[in-house]
Amino acid sequence: MSKEVFIEKIPFTKEAIDQFRKDQLYPTKDSTKFFLNYPTVYIANHTKTDKKDDKYNVYVGETSNIYFRTLQHLQRDPKDRKDWEKIVIAGDSSLYIIGHKFFNKSLTLDIENRLMLYLSSVENIDTVYNRRTNQQNEYYTSECLDRVFSQIWRGLRNIDQNLFPLEEIIKDSALFKASPFHKLTDEQSHAINQIKTRIKEALNTNKSKQLILLKGAAGAGKTVVLSSLFYDLFHDEEDADNPNKLNNKDNYLLVNHQEQLTIYEQIARKLNPIDKKSKRVAKPTSFINHHDPDNKADVVLVDEAHLLWTQGKQSYRGENQLKDIIDRARVVVAVFDEDQILQTNQIWEEKPIKQILRDSEMTVIYLHKQMRINSNPETLKWIRDFIDSKEINDIPKDSKFDLRIFDNPGDLEEAIRVKAQNDEKGLSRVTATYDWDYSSASKPTYSDYWYVSEEDWKMPWNKQLIEENKEQRKKNKDLSWAEQPHTIDEVGSTYTVQGLDLNFAGVIIGPSVKYRDGRIIYDPDSSHNKNATQNRTMIDGSKVKHGETLLKNELNVLLTRGVNGLYIYAVDEELRNALLNADQREDHE
Numbered sequence: 343m344s345k346e347v348f349i350e351k352i353p354f355t356k357e358a359i360d361q362f363r364k365d366q367l368y369p370t371k372d373s374t375k376f377f378l379n380y381p382t383v384y385i386a387n388h389t390k391t392d393k394k395d396d397k398y399n400v401y402v403g404e405t406s407n408i409y410f411r412t413l414q415h416l417q418r419d420p421k422d423r424k425d426w427e428k429i430v431i432a433g434d435s436s437l438y439i440i441g442h443k444f445f446n447k448s449l450t451l452d453i454e455n456r457l458m459l460y461l462s463s464v465e466n467i468d469t470v471y472n473r474r475t476n477q478q479n480e481y482y483t484s485e486c487l488d489r490v491f492s493q494i495w496r497g498l499r500n501i502d503q504n505l506f507p508l509e510e511i512i513k514d515s516a517l518f519k520a521s522p523f524h525k526l527t528d529e530q531s532h533a534i535n536q537i538k539t540r541i542k543e544a545l546n547t548n549k550s551k552q553l554i555l556l557k558g559a560a561g562a563g564k565t566v567v568l569s570s571l572f573y574d575l576f577h578d579e580e581d582a583d584n585p586n587k588l589n590n591k592d593n594y595l596l597v598n599h600q601e602q603l604t605i606y607e608q609i610a611r612k613l614n615p616i617d618k619k620s621k622r623v624a625k626p627t628s629f630i631n632h633h634d635p636d637n638k639a640d641v642v643l644v645d646e647a648h649l650l651w652t653q654g655k656q657s658y659r660g661e662n663q664l665k666d667i668i669d670r671a672r673v674v675v676a677v678f679d680e681d682q683i684l685q686t687n688q689i690w691e692e693k694p695i696k697q698i699l700r701d702s703e704m705t706v707i708y709l710h711k712q713m714r715i716n717s718n719p720e721t722l723k724w725i726r727d728f729i730d731s732k733e734i735n736d737i738p739k740d741s742k743f744d745l746r747i748f749d750n751p752g753d754l755e756e757a758i759r760v761k762a763q764n765d766e767k768g769l770s771r772v773t774a775t776y777d778w779d780y781s782s783a784s785k786p787t788y789s790d791y792w793y794v795s796e797e798d799w800k801m802p803w804n805k806q807l808i809e810e811n812k813e814q815r816k817k818n819k820d821l822s823w824a825e826q827p828h829t830i831d832e833v834g835s836t837y838t839v840q841g842l843d844l845n846f847a848g849v850i851i852g853p854s855v856k857y858r859d860g861r862i863i864y865d866p867d868s869s870h871n872k873n874a875t876q877n878r879t880m881i882d883g884s885k886v887k888h889g890e891t892l893l894k895n896e897l898n899v900l901l902t903r904g905v906n907g908l909y910i911y912a913v914d915e916e917l918r919n920a921l922l923n924a925d926q927r928e929d930h931e
Contacts (some may be wrong), residue, residue, distance in 0.1 A: 346443045347490070348373040349497045354386055354435035359412045362439070376441030381450045382408045383440040383494075385457065386415065387505065388432035390468045397468035398505055401425065402457045404450040404476075408439055425471040438498065444490055448481035452525070456491050459523035462612055463515045465817070466504055470612055473577045475523055475570075514769040516822040519843045520605050522573035522613070524566050533567055533707050538574065540705055541641055541673050545591065550638055550672040551702040555647075557678055560902040561714030564677045565602075565841060568595075568645050571675065572606070573613060575641060576622075591640035596626045596667065598649040601822045602841045606645070608820055626650055626667060627658040633670040640672050646841055647676035648683045652694065653879075655687050662694050668702050681898050684836055685873040689888055693881055714843055716905050717743030725908070729898045732862035737925045744846065744907035747921040751850055752799045754911045758848040761907070762830050770846035770907075771824050772801065773834040773900050775893070776871035777852025777913070780804050794833045794850060796913055803833035836899045847904030850911050854893050857917035864893040871896070 350373075352358040366374045376382075383404045390397040405411035419426035429435050440453075455476050462470045483490075498506040512518050526534070537554055544552040558564050575593040595610075597603050606623045621628070626644070633639060644650070650663040660666045668674050683689065698704075715722055720738035724745070727733045737745055748754040754772065761770035780792040780803065791802035809815040809828045818826045823838035833850065854869035855862060866875040866889030874892035877885035901908060912918040 345372060347493045347497050348376050348441040349494070349501065350377070350439045351501050352437050352439070354388075354412075354416070354429060354437045356413065356416055359409060359416075359437070363409050373441060376443060376445070377408060377439060380441060380445050381406045381447055382445065383450050383453050383457065384408060384412075385438040385440075385461075385498075386429050386435060387438075388429050388435040396466070398464075398466055399425075399428065399469045399471065400461050400467055400505075401429065401471040402454050402461065403472075404454040406447070412437065429471075438501070440494055440497075442490055442494070444483045444486050446481070446483060449483050449487065449490065451476040452484070452487050453491055453494065455523055455525070456487075457494075459518070459521050460495070460509075460512050462521055462523060462609075463512050463518035464505070464507060465515075466507075467612065472613075475573070514825075514845060516601075516605050516769075516825055516842055517608050517612075520565050520569050520602075520609065522566075522570040522609070524570075526566070526570065527563065527711060527713070529709060529711055530563055530567050530570075533709060534570055534574075536705075536707055537567075537571060537675055541675070544673050545640060549703070551668050552673040553668055553698070553702045553704040554673065554675045555678050555704065555706045556675065556709065557706060558709030559679060559712070560682060560898060561712050562709040563711065563713035564679070564709055565645060566713075567709070568643055568675070568677055569606075569609065572609070572643055575643075576613070593622065593641045593643075594629060594639055594671075595623050595643045595645070596629050597623075597645040597841075598626050598651070598663070599646050599841055601838060602645060604820065604822055626663045627656070630658065630660065630663065630666045630670065635669045638670055638672050642667055642671040642674050644674060644676040646682070647678045648680060649685075649688055649840075651687050652690055653687050662698075665694065665698055665701075668698065681895055682840065683895055684840070684892055684899070686876055686878040686888055686892070687873070689878050691881055714905055715743065715902065717745075721745055725901055728862070729894065729901060734857070734862070734920045734924050742906075743904075744909075746907070746909045747918075747925045748909060748911040749918065749922060750799065751796050751911045754848050754850070754909050755799075755801065757909055758846060759830060761846040769824055769844055770848070771829060771834050771839070771844055772832075772848040772850065773836075773839055773903065774803065774850040775852040775854055775869070775896055775900065776835055776874070777854050777869055778803065779870055794852075796850070796911075801831070801833045804835055805829075805832070805838060807832050836896050839903050840899050842903065843905050844903045845905050846907035846909065847900070848909040848911075849900045851897070851913065851917065853913045855897060855912070855917060856914045857912075857920045862917070864890040866890060866893060869893055 352362050366377050381404060385400055385402050387398050387400040390399055415426055416430060420430045458470060458472050461467055495509055540554055556564055572595050595606055597606060610623045651658055652662050712722060718740050721740045721743050724735055724737060727735055758770050758772050774794045778794045786792055791806050793800040794803045805823060807828050809818055822842055823829055823834060824842060824844060854865050856865055869875050875889040878888055880886055910921060912921055
């Protein structure tokens with residue numbers, strides 16, 4: 343079988359590219375036509391010298407003539423672009439030239455885009471210099487994309503494993519899963535085009551208080567849509583001289599969840615040319631407190647808008663964060679899923695909804711396709727019936743998705759540890775409903791940690807453990823809870839995993855979820871989540887309980903984190919027995 347992929351690494355200099363062309367021509371090699379006559383993909387990189395640790399800066403491109411394209415980057419581009427100036431003067435810059443027997447224009451654009459996706463998720467890369475994406479539709483050889491890319495990535499790893507880590511390690515990173523470089527579905531592309539059209543219409547006609555709601559269930563791909571919009575808002579390369587292009591505007595991204603905020607801050611830092619010092623990514627309260635309604639931002643994106651506060655709390659002195667954001671922006675794009683509201687201070691009342699509808703112009707866009715859970719439709723229906731219909735049906739057989747029921751939490755923990763230790767299985771963690779004591783302000787009286795406990799089994803939970811290794815502790819500042827290696831030794835909750843993907847999710851369902859008379863019920867008295875079970879003081883002064891709805895939403899978040907598997911243990915004996923009886927497969931736990 344003849345070789346299909348060809349990769350050469352050379353210094354990024356004129357002398358080196360001259361020598362490369364000469365070596366390919368005299369005498370000609372098997373690779374000559376694929377490097378010089380076919381389109382190629384290339385990666386230019388240099389190390390970031392002003393950091394204590396070695397970090398790479400990279401640029402990914404594709405071209406029909408690698409020789410002349412490289413000369414352009416070396417000689418002309420540094421005059422107009424700071425990134426190419428940095429690459430040229432760095433002194434240690436390299437160029438990876440990639441050829442393949444299957445390359446055509448469309449395939450090289452898709453390979454370029456996927457390399458941007460992967461490299462923007464690599465821990466050792468500081469900045470990706472690219473300013474645009476090049477997603478392609480169907481074309482001849484498009485069915486070969488996955489195989490060709492894996493061939494290329496393995497070839498690159500053979501040259502530098504530090505710059506090109508294992509594919510599975512990259513795929514498990516939270517940054518990868520939220521990256522703006524994912525190939526979008528038709529539904530996602532259509533949603534983005536609709537949103538961008540509405541944004542441009544509003545900005546061009548000087549409108550304000552425009553609200554665009556992006557709705558969809560957990561796992562519908564909302565975060566990728568918002569991330570892509572975020573990237574486009576700062577990298578609008580169309581009509582370079584047009585003062586109305588999106589990246590000339592005052593744009594922000596807000597999220598009221600610390601783990602998601604960490605991910606978006608990473609994206610903002612890595613994807614040049616976003617100003618590293620500007621607070622373009624922030625929590626809603628910070629944005630509200632630092633922006634005046636008389637000096638409106640242009641576009642504000644809000645992820646997890648269902649987590650916005652609808653009453654005052656802590657440093658937020660207003661009454662409704664979404665209303666206050668709308669008052670401070672010309673266009674607000676908000677991702678919203680009412681089934682992921684978790685606290686009483688996030689509950690919406692009819693009066694403020696009517697006020698927002700009256701005071702703003704709203705567009706609603708829906709995403710329907712499930713993008714997270716890699717299961718057959720029957721398994722997805724089983725999960726939705728469990729959550730929405732309060733039913734426990736027979737667990738279907740599924741070769742793609744591993745849904746298991748456990749009769750003790752220790753076995754569940756061990757199964758998750760096995761998955762987490764396997765690089766190819768990756769990011770897997772144990773989570774639990776908020777049914778055990780926890781306080782971030784104090785330690786328990788008779789132990790070092792707050793525990794999730796059941797009979798003779800227990801684990802600390804909610805970000806109490808501290809990484810002992812100093813270097814890893816520094817890295818953890820840029821990692822979500824689930825990505826930090828030591829968190830395999832503790833239990834997460836909705837506060838640590840909402841909005842994130844896990845490869846395999848272990849869920850310990852505490853005593854607030856019970857099974858009685860053939861139905862699932864929610865018991866707020868057994869929950870320790872005061873934010874969900876306390877009364878909500880309504881606008882009219884009345885006090886209303888929302889505990890059952892919010893506990894259902896909590897379970898919804900936890901049961902929809904797993905991409906390839908969901909492992910369940912239930913504390914309530916009747917619920918546990920009903921689940922075990924529903925699992926008639928020979929290999930159930």
